[in-house]
Amino acid sequence: MEPIVLVHGGAGDIPDSRVPLKIAGVKKAASLGYKILRNGGSVLDAVEEAVKSMEDDEAFNAGYGSVLNLDGEVEMDASIMIGANLNSGAVTVVKDIAHPITLARLVMEKTPHVLLAGVGANRFAKDQGVPTVPPGSLVSKYATEALEDFKEHGDNRTEIGDVGTVGAVAIDSKGRLAAATSTGGINGKMVGRSSDTSMIGSGTYADDDVGAVSTTGHGESIARYCLAHTIIYEIKNGSSANVATSKALKGMTAKLHNTAGAITISKSGGLGIDFTSRRMAWAYQIKDEIHFGIEHGQHTKEKAGN
Amino acid sequence: MEPIVLVHGGAGDIPDSRVPLKIAGVKKAASLGYKILRNGGSVLDAVEEAVKSMEDDEAFNAGYGSVLNLDGEVEMDASIMIGANLNSGAVTVVKDIAHPITLARLVMEKTPHVLLAGVGANRFAKDQGVPTVPPGSLVSKYATEALEDFKEHGDNRTEIGDVGTVGAVAIDSKGRLAAATSTGGINGKMVGRSSDTSMIGSGTYADDDVGAVSTTGHGESIARYCLAHTIIYEIKNGSSANVATSKALKGMTAKLHNTAGAITISKSGGLGIDFTSRRMAWAYQIKDEIHFGIEHGQHTKEKAGN
Numbered sequence: 078m079e080p081i082v083l084v085h086g087g088a089g090d091i092p093d094s095r096v097p098l099k100i101a102g103v104k105k106a107a108s109l110g111y112k113i114l115r116n117g118g119s120v121l122d123a124v125e126e127a128v129k130s131m132e133d134d135e136a137f138n139a140g141y142g143s144v145l146n147l148d149g150e151v152e153m154d155a156s157i158m159i160g161a162n163l164n165s166g167a168v169t170v171v172k173d174i175a176h177p178i179t180l181a182r183l184v185m186e187k188t189p190h191v192l193l194a195g196v197g198a199n200r201f202a203k204d205q206g207v208p209t210v211p212p213g214s215l216v217s218k219y220a221t222e223a224l225e226d227f228k229e230h231g232d233n234r235t236e237i238g239d240v241g242t243v244g245a246v247a248i249d250s251k252g253r254l255a256a257a258t259s260t261g262g263i264n265g266k267m268v269g270r271s272s273d274t275s276m277i278g279s280g281t282y283a284d285d286d287v288g289a290v291s292t293t294g295h296g297e298s299i300a301r302y303c304l305a306h307t308i309i310y311e312i313k314n315g316s317s318a319n320v321a322t323s324k325a326l327k328g329m330t331a332k333l334h335n336t337a338g339a340i341t342i343s344k345s346g347g348l349g350i351d352f353t354s355r356r357m358a359w360a361y362q363i364k365d366e367i368h369f370g371i372e373h374g375q376h377t378k379e380k381a382g383n
Numbered sequence: 384m385e386p387i388v389l390v391h392g393g394a395g396d397i398p399d400s401r402v403p404l405k406i407a408g409v410k411k412a413a414s415l416g417y418k419i420l421r422n423g424g425s426v427l428d429a430v431e432e433a434v435k436s437m438e439d440d441e442a443f444n445a446g447y448g449s450v451l452n453l454d455g456e457v458e459m460d461a462s463i464m465i466g467a468n469l470n471s472g473a474v475t476v477v478k479d480i481a482h483p484i485t486l487a488r489l490v491m492e493k494t495p496h497v498l499l500a501g502v503g504a505n506r507f508a509k510d511q512g513v514p515t516v517p518p519g520s521l522v523s524k525y526a527t528e529a530l531e532d533f534k535e536h537g538d539n540r541t542e543i544g545d546v547g548t549v550g551a552v553a554i555d556s557k558g559r560l561a562a563a564t565s566t567g568g569i570n571g572k573m574v575g576r577s578s579d580t581s582m583i584g585s586g587t588y589a590d591d592d593v594g595a596v597s598t599t600g601h602g603e604s605i606a607r608y609c610l611a612h613t614i615i616y617e618i619k620n621g622s623s624a625n626v627a628t629s630k631a632l633k634g635m636t637a638k639l640h641n642t643a644g645a646i647t648i649s650k651s652g653g654l655g656i657d658f659t660s661r662r663m664a665w666a667y668q669i670k671d672e673i674h675f676g677i678e679h680g681q682h683t684k685e686k687a688g689n
Contacts, residue, residue, distance in 0.1 A: 152503075163607040163639065169475075169577065170500045190576045191603045194476045195501030197458075197575010269503010270496045271475065275577075278584040278609035297497045301469040303584035306609045310616045333469065 078346050079363060082110030082123045082247045085350075086137050086358035088294040088338025089240025096371055098136035099241070099358035104367055106130040108381060110245055111362040120255035121159055121182070124245040128155075128178040128257045131243035135217050138241030140175055142217040143261020145224040146268050151215040153261050154275040155181040156192075160254030160283035165191050169275035171198040173209050178259045180207055192275060220261075227265035240354075242274060244291025246283070246342045254289040254342060256281045256305075263296060272296040278306035288312045288344055290322075294337025294354055302329040304337060312343050322349030329353070384652050385669060388416030388429045388553045391656075392443050392664035394600040394644025395546025402677055404442035405547070405664035410673055412436040413666040414687060416551055426561035427465055427488070430551040434461070434484040434563045437549035441523050444547030446481055448523040449567020451530040452574050457521040459567055460581040461487040462498075466560030466589035466650075471497050475581035477504040479515050484565045486513055498581060526567075533571035546660075548580060550597025552589070552648045560595040560648060562587045562611075569602060579605035584612035594618045594650055596628075600643025600660055608635040610643060618649050628655030635659075 086103045110127035114120070132140025143151040155177035156167035166185025168177055169192060183205050184193050193201050203209065242260035258281045260274040273279035273296040280296075282305035283289035290305040299305075304325060311321035318341040330336055330353040338352030340359060350359050350370075360369035367381045392409040416433035420426070438446025449457040461483035462473035472491025474483055475498060489511050490499050499507050509515065548566035564587045566580040579585035579602040586602075588611035589595035596611040605611075610631060617627030624647040636642055636659040644658030646665060656665050656676075666675035673687045 158607075165603075165607050170503065188573060189603065190573060191579075191606045192577040192582075193573065193575045194577040195503075195575055197476065197501075197573060200574060267494060267496060267499065267503060268506060269499045269501055271498040271500040271581075273497075276498075276582040276584065277606045278582065278612055282609070297471075297495065300497045300583045301464075301471050303588070303609065303612045306584055306612050306616075310612075314620065 078248060078250050078252050080114040080249050081342065081361055081363060082107055082114060082127055082245060083340050083342060083348060083361040084110065084127050084245040084359065085291060085293055085338060085340045086131060086243055087241035088336065088352040088354040088357035090354065091240055091356040095136065100369060100371055102131055102134045102136045103358045103360040104369055107360040107362050108367065110247060114247065114249055120247040120249050120253050123247040124255045124257035125157065125178055125182055127245035128243055128259050129176050132176050132178060132259055135219065137243045138261045139243045139259040140177065141215050142220060143215060144264040145216065145220050146266050146270065148268050149224060151261055153177045154272045155259040156275055156277060156281040157181045157185060157257040158255065158277060158281050158283040160285035160289055163284060165277045167192040167275045167277065168198045169271040170195045170269055173212055174202050174207055175210055178257050191277060223264050242293040244293060244340060246289040246291050246340055248342045248346055252285060252344055254283045254285050256283040256289040256291050258291045273299040276300055278303050280305060282306050282309050284309060285344060288318055288341055290339055290341045292337060292339045293357065295335035298329060298333040298335035299337050302333060304329055304339065308339060308341055318343035318347040318349035323351045326351050326353045384554060384556050384558050386420040386555045387648065387667055387669060388413055388420060388433055388551060389646050389648060389654060389667040390416065390433050390551040390665065391597060391599055391644060391646045392437060392549055393547035394642065394658040394660040394663035396660065397546055397662040401442065406675060406677055408437055408440045408442045409664045409666040410675055413668050414673065416553060417668040420553065420555055426553040426555050426559050429553040430561045430563035431463065431484055431488055433551035434549055434565050435482050438482050438484060438565055441525065443549045444567045445549045445565040446483065447521050448526060449521060450570040451522065451526050452572050454574050455530060457567060459483045460578045461565040462581055462583060462587040463487045463491060463563040464561065464583060464587050464589040466591035466595055469590060471583045473498040473581045473583065474504045475577040476501045476575055479518055480508050480513055481516055484563055497583060529570050548599040550599060550646060552595040552597050552646055554648045554652055558591065558650055560589045560591050562589040562595040562597050564597045578602035582606055584609050586611060588612050588615050590615060591650060594624055594647055596645055596647045598643060598645045599663065601641035604635060604639040604641035605643050607639060610635055610645065614645060614647055624649035624653040624655035629657045632657050632659050
């Protein structure tokens with residue numbers, strides 16, 4: 078099996094001005110994750126590091142640069158899952174930490190639980206020695222403008238700042254799978270709004286017997302459609318990763334009239350990359366070649382940086 | 384189609400002393416829900432009222448009588464879903480309200496979101512005029528003893544007080560479906576622990592094209608297995624409600640070594656009632672007959688009270 082780390086940087090109506098930043102960010106994340114696998118790291122390490130890199134990057138709606146809730150605060154969700162044993166960890170509505178995906182992993186590894194919410198999640202972070210960043214320090218200028226824009230025009234679906242959930246799926250040479258997703262949610266959301274990204278089966282799923290999926294897009298629709306698990310079941314029923322991903326996305330958009338995107342790796346190493354939204358940044362590295370795209374039909378290849 | 388409201392009162396290692404209370408409670412809830420359908424109410428009203436009745440009943444781990452977190456507090460989760468349009472609402476880690484299921488319905492009906500968590504969920508409750516009960520007033524003597532027992536013996540899986548998530552699924556004469564689930568979670572849980580009950584696809588699912596499901600049992604395993612949606616997909620693949628329910632439960636327990644239960648109604652009105660745990664209280668009414676059970680293989684019928 079050829080090891081691979083496939084990442085996305087969020088599906089949605091990405092404005093032209095944001096395209097170069099998003100492409101640079103997903104290429105960097107895919108390359109980082111791939112290096113971990115090539116150096117003998119686990120698929121879990123690979124997806125965590127890929128997602129962390131995008132959490133640090135203002136170009137994405139996760140970690141620093143997350144969109145804001147109606148109170149002007151960053152409240153973040155993240156989830157991570159191991160395909161070998163279905164072990165899962167997630168956090169929701171967590172504040173003032175740089176890497177929600179790392180906290181999600183700690184929930185999986187250090188507690189008997191799958192999901193911690195709100196102040197309980199922050200208390201756990203403190204107990205685990207996860208550093209707290211000063212209130213407001215995850216708020217970017219861009220996110221502040223996006224909230225102002227939302228408050229003025231009321232539509233959080235087509236304005237700037239709405240998109241950029243990040244995710245990664247990985248497979249190693251032995252067919253082991255993992256998936257991870259992290260988000261700041263939806264611009265102008267209510268305080269306490271929890272997203273599909275915190276729900277195993279909606280935002281994230283991984284099962285070594287089937288495949289691994291990370292989703293992005295209109296979170297409420299993804300949750301109602303149970304999108305990640307729908308893709309898993311389509312593969313289980315005999316579809317390729319590619320067909321399963323497209324079929325589930327088209328089904329969701331036809332039924333719920335909202336858009337989304339997903340990245341999938343099947344247990345046989347097949348890839349699925351698709352979106353019903355206008356754009357979705359994605360990238361993966363195989364050997365010394367980076368593959369990436371953001372437009373429908375785009376699949377660009379270039380030599381990896383170093 | 385024969386209208387039906389099928390309820391459960393939680394799967395688990397229910398001690399003998401709690402059996403009569405649980406049976407009385409599920410019979411009452413099923414009967415209440417059925418009356419609503421018979422009087423022309425919606426499936427949504429029916430599942431909400433059935434669940435509210437069990438939230439009020441100390442015999443169950445939902446609303447009053449919920450199990451306690453490690454701080455000795457009640458933190459509750461609930462979710463509700465309409466099969467016609469996949470509309471969904473949920474709350475998690477909510478405190479000091481009598482009926483989390485009603486708040487979940489308000490999230491569905493009054494917000495653009497599916498899930499609200501923690502202080503945000505309580506703030507929304509206040510904005511909606513949902514009464515707050517005094518802190519501690521949902522804490523029962525039984526739950527307090529169960530937490531003490533957990534702190535002393537450390538095992539929250541086989542001691543008293545662990546079981547009693549409640550749920551309901553309903554179908555009306557036109558084949559419309561709804562599902563609802565409510566829980567206090569797991570005894571001795573960490574502060575902020577959110578359960579499968581708040582996750583669409585794990586605790587609750589309803590789709591008029593397939594069926595409706597409410598699950599109960601070891602929440603972390605249910606979430607990792609995406610149990611409700613797995614049952615939905617088994618029906619979609621051609622299984623009866625009965626076979627789909629049993630197959631998914633056996634699959635989950637074989638893979639994750641924890642137990643659960645579920646109630647299911649398929650779009651054709653077929654019923655699925657099964658559990659891999661020791662016991663699960665369930666009941667439904669058809670015409671003037673109440674059907675109920677709590678042991679494996681038990682299916683008792685009696686004339687409905689009035």
